[in-house]
Amino acid sequence: MLAETAAAVRGRPPLGPEPLEPVPHRVVGCRKETDDVTTLSLESLSGATPTFAPGQFNMLTAYGVGEAAISVSSSRREAGALRHTVRDVGPVSAALCRARLGDVVGVRGPFGKSWGVGEADLATGDVVVVAGGIGLAPLRGAIDELVHRPDADGGRVFVLTGARDPSQLIFGDDLEAWGRAGAVVAVTVDTAPRGWTGHVGLVTSLLGGIDCDPGTTTALICGPEIMMRFTAKALVDRGIDPRRIKLSMERNMQCGLGWCGHCQLGPYLLCRDGPVLPYGGDVARLMTERER
């Protein structure tokens, strides 16, 4: 463990004050997605919008409360404010969800490795995107770019998303828009009241209904870790190369810069080497190892 930590922090960026200083942003939009999930649109007080790649995250500061890692949920195709979709689970996320128009929030980042949308391996071929719950947030920008790939050479996009019940589904308008843009979109919930005519079952049960070509498929998965594990296994069983299955891994983040070691997963510092990692290699093993 100590050797792994030493290896992981080697090559960390030089210490400097700037990346640790949150840049004040004004809340210019608040949208309630569900009873405990809110999307904030943020504009820098200096007017400069930082560039990001889908899958990266920012450290958001609720001034006077604290800081939390929150993925960018904007699409690079959307002009203007930077979006973050936050689930209220504790002090910082609750304060962010309570933010009102005009409030100021601190932003540090963006940090980490992205899904790689726009890079060669995702330019063509089928892409299967599997999201659970708020896991759709870091995938939103990636899906939006994927369904508008300029020359996908026949490659299709499948978007499979699951939630606890219909009231917990987020981004309903986006799901419809992606379907209209040609993506195969399937939604499932764990349970539903009578009157729901959609699918009920585990998100992995949606995989049986899609006809992706395993030879060309890349998969992007984000959700609860156990869900990601079972989804990745099901995709491998379908013949998809584990190295082409990408997961967004989550650990407690503090510095976001590869300095403090809080986000360690085996040899990786997830703020720097992740959060997006391929399932192939050692991640499959690390996901089943008990943390000591």
Next chain:
Amino acid sequence: MTAEVDAFVASHPLFAGLPAGVTSEIAACCRTVAYGPDELLLVEGQPADTLFLVQRGRVAIEIHGADRGTLVVETVETGGAVGWSWLFPPYRWNFDARALGPVGAVAADATCLRAKMDADDEFGRLLVTRVAGVLLERLQATRLRLLDLYGADRAG
């Protein structure tokens, strides 16, 4: 039994790959059925007498509680199968199954299937192995849903 039913049973994911003689024996117990939106395929407490192989449409597996209303616990679509209680005494349904729109299915008569299982051990073994495979899949999915993964989740 028609050649169409025979072909459907042989290609249905529950039975695909079984010897043709076995799938024809199953098909000999089958007929096609159709249900309109909201119609019940099976009713909790009633005798479990049918295995449905869904040809088209979506079927909701439901349970009703006076305090919670009707809850859909699972849906089964084209290529899936509905109804397992016919295999185990006391042969009564534990849930309702409702068509969520027009549903077409091939319905296997359970008494006929059970008689063939009793008469032919190999037929019985093959059938039970296939059914057990689906039940294992459903058990694993149910266990994961029991964890309420999204409820406890913070992934994003």
